[in-house]
Amino acid sequence: MLGFDHLQLQQIWWIVISLVGALFILMSFVQGGQTLLATTARTELEKTLIVNSLGRKWELTYTLLVLFGGAFFAAFPRFYATSFSGAYWVWMLILMTFVLQAISYEFRKKPGNLLGSRTYEWFLFINGSLGLFAIGAAVGTLFTGGNFHISETNLITWGNPARGLEALLVPFNLAVGFLVVFLARVLGSLYLVNNLSEEGGLVDRLRNAAFNNLLAVLPFLLFILYRWITMTGYGYTENGEIILEKGKYFQNLLAMPVPGLGFLLAGLVLIVLGVIVTRFTRSTKGIWAGGPGAVLTGVALFLILGLNKTAFYPSRFDLQSSLTIENASSSLYTLSAMTLVALAVPFILAYVSYVWRLMNSEKISARDIENKKSHDFY
Amino acid sequence: MALVWLIIWFALLILSLKGAEYLLKKIDEL
C-alpha cells in the first residue's frame, strides 16, 4: 500500500511505540507529583495547589498509557496477548492503580465522596508509587524476559505460577521500577516549580526535591547502564532463531550511535541540567531541559529493546518463544493502514501543545484556589 | 447508506440546537 516492506513497517512501528513510551515517561511527572504530594505539601492549600496543577494534565498521561497498550494491540498483537494474559497479576495491578487514579482527582474534595479526601490522596500516592513501579518492572522484563511458551497452535502458557510477579525477584527489573518512580518525582518537581506561583515554602521544597530525587535515581541508573554492558541479551538470526548475546543492549547503543547512545547521553545531560538549574538558581525553566531530556532517554531505552535484531520480549522459559518485531507484528496491510492513521500524530501534537501553552500561560496560585467555589477546581 | 444515517444524525444535532433556541425565544427565556 505504502511502498514500505513488512520489515520496514515493523521498524517504523517499533519507533512509534518507543516515542509513545518515551512521552509516557515524560508525562509520568503527574505520577511523580502525586507522590510528592505526600512528601512536600504541608498544608491543605499546598496539597490543593499541587493537585490542581497536576489535575490539568493527568488525563494526557492516562491517555498515553492507553495509547501505549492500544498501539501494541494494533501493531504487535502477539505481545499484547502474551504479556497481558501471561503476566496477569502485574497488568491487573497496574490497571487497578490507574482506575483509582482516574477517580481520585475528581472525587477527592467532593462532599459525599464516601471515603474521605485522605483516602483519595492515598490512591494518588499508590498510583504514583506502586502503579508506576509495576510499569517500570514490566518494562524491565522486556530486557530480562518473561516466562512464556507459545505453542504451534498459538496457545500461550506462562511458566511461573506467580504469573508475572516473579519479575520482582530480578534486580534489573526492580532497578527500572525504582528509576521510573524517582525520575517521575524529579520531573514532577521540575513541572510543579514551573507551574506553581512562587509563594510560601512549597516551591523551595520542590526545588530541593528535584535534586534529592535525582540523587535517588543515580544508583539505579548506574546499575542499569552496567547491566546493559554485562547482561545477556536476546537477539535473533536471519531465519528467526533466537540466540543469546552478551552485552547485547550496549551493542545496540553503539550500533545506533545517534538515536541510541547519542539520545541517551544527551537526555541524561539535559535532565541533570534541568535539575541543577532548578535547585541552584531561581529559574523555573528546568522542565524545559528535563522534559525533552526524559523523552530522549526514553526513546533510546525503547529503541535498543526492539531494533538491531533484538527480541523485544524474551522468554526465559522457552527461548524460541521469544517475541521480536518480526514474529509478533500485525500484517503488512494493518501496519500500512495504521501508518496512514499515524500521519495525524503531528496534528495531534500541535493542538495538544497549543492548548498546553494556553492553559499554562499563567502559574497556579493560592489566589486562584481561594477565589473559586469549592466545586470549580480539584 | 452509512453516509445518509450520519447526515441525518448531524442534521438532528443542529435541528435540536436551533429548535431549542427557537422555543426558548418564544417563551422569552433565551
Add this chain to the structure above:
Amino acid sequence: MIEAMDLTAVNWARAQFALTAMVHWVFVPLTLGLSFLLAFFETFYYKTGNPEWKRITKFWMRLFAVNFAAGLATGLILEFQFGTNWSNYSWMVGDIFGAPLAIEVLFAFFIEATFFAVMFFGWERVSKRFHLFSTWMVAIGSNLSALWILVANGWMQHPVGMVFNPDLGRFEMQDILTVITSPVAISHFIHATSSSFLFASLFVLSVSSWYLLKKRHLQLARRSIVVASVFGLAFSGLVILSGDQAAYDNAHLQPMKLAAMEALYRGSEPAGLVAIGVLNPDKRPGDGQTAFDFQIHFPFMLSFLANRELVSFVPGIDDLVFGNPGRNIEGVTEKIIKGKAALESLALYRTAKKNNDHAVAEQHLTTFRTNENYLGFGYLKSPEQTVPHVPTVFYSFRIMVILGFLFPLVCLVYLYLAMKDRIFDQKWLLRFGLLLIPLGYLASQLGWVVTEVGRQPWAIYNILPVNVAQSNLGAAAVQTTFFVFLVLLGTLLTAEICIMLKQIKIGPEEK
C-alpha cells in the same frame, strides 16, 4: 486446533467482562449526551451573553465532570481486558480488532483529554470563543470514541474485510474501509449515540423535576427542560429508526439473534411480531412444545421488520439449528462437520508444511479453503450450542422497546407543559420524572444485553466461539479478579452516586 479449555474459567471471564462493561456503560451514555447539552447551553451563553446561561452550563458541567471521570476509570479496564482475559481472541483477530481501538485513542481520547481541561478549568484562561469550541470538542471527541468502539463491536457481530492466514493461524485485515463503513457498525453507532442522547435528556428532565418539586431553581429547571426535551424528542425518532435497521440487519446477518429476540422457534411465512409474552420455561429447541404460555402479537409485523415484506419467511431457532432444506437453511450439524473438516485439514496442512511436503500441503490447503467459512463451527460440540439464552434476549428486548416508545412521549409532555409554563404544578408528572433516571439506565443496559447475549456463543460471529477465545488462565485467577473488580467497581459506583446526589442537592452556584 485450540485444546478445549476450562469451561468454568470461561464463564468467570464472561462474567467479569459483563460486569466491567455494564459498569462502564453506566457512565458512557450520560457523557455522550450531556456533553452535547453542555455545548448547547454554552452556545446560548455565547450568543446572548446572559450570565444565567453560564450558570446553567457550569452546573450541569459539574455533574458531567464527576460522571466523566468514572467513565475514564472504567473504560481503561476494558482496553486491558481483551489482552488479560481473552488472549486467544486478541491473537486471532487482533490484526483487525486492534486497529479501531488504537484509532479511538488517537482520534477521540486525545481530543477529550485535551479539551476537557480547557472546558472545566479554562473559563478565565481562554477566550469565550475558544472555550465554547473546547466544549463542543469534548462532545465531538466523546462521540468519536463511541464510533470506533462500535466499529470494533460491529466487526464482532458481522466480520468483514478479512481473510484467514493458515500459516499464522489468525485472521488478517484486507480492507479497513469495509470494516469502518460496515452497515452494522454505523447503524449501531447511530442507535447507541441517539439512545444516549435520549438518556441524557431524561437525566436532565429528572434532576429538573426534583428541583421543581422542591421549588428551587425554577428558571434553570424550566430552561433545561425545554432544551433537553427537544434534544430527547429529536433523537428518539432516530433511536427507533436505527433500532429498526439493527433488527433488519440481524435478520440477514445474525438470524439466530433475531429469532431469540422474538422467541421464534418455528419459522413461518408470514411471521408475527410478539408485543408482550410470557415464555414457556421448559421450552427447548426442537422439542415441539409451544414457546409461549401467553403472548400478544402483531400479525405480519415480524416479516415486515425482518424483510420489509409483509408476507415473507422468517427463520426460527429450530430452522437454524436443525436446518430447513426447503428454505435453503443448512443445519448446524452439517456446519459442525464442515468445521471439523476445516480444522483437520488446517492441522494437516501445517504438519505437511513443516515436513516440506509441498504437494500434500497444497491439497490440504484446498480442502481447508473449501470449508474455511465453517471454521468456527468446528469448535462446537452440539448444534444447540448455537442458541443464545432466549429468555434473557426476549425479555430484555421487549422492556427496552416499550421504554423506548414511552420516553419520547414523556419528552413531549414535558416540553408542552414547560412551554405553557404549567409544569410547576404537575406534581404527578414531576414525581414520575424522578423515575426517568433508573428507567433510562434500564433501557440503556438492556440494549447491550440484547446484542451481546444475543450473539452467544460467538465472540466473532460464526467464526470464533467464546469458549475458544479466552486466555489460558485457571478459573481461580479469573475468579479472584472478578471479585476484586466487584468490590472496586461497587465502591466506585457508590461513591459516584453519592457525590452526584450531593451535587444535585447543593445545586448551581448562587447568582
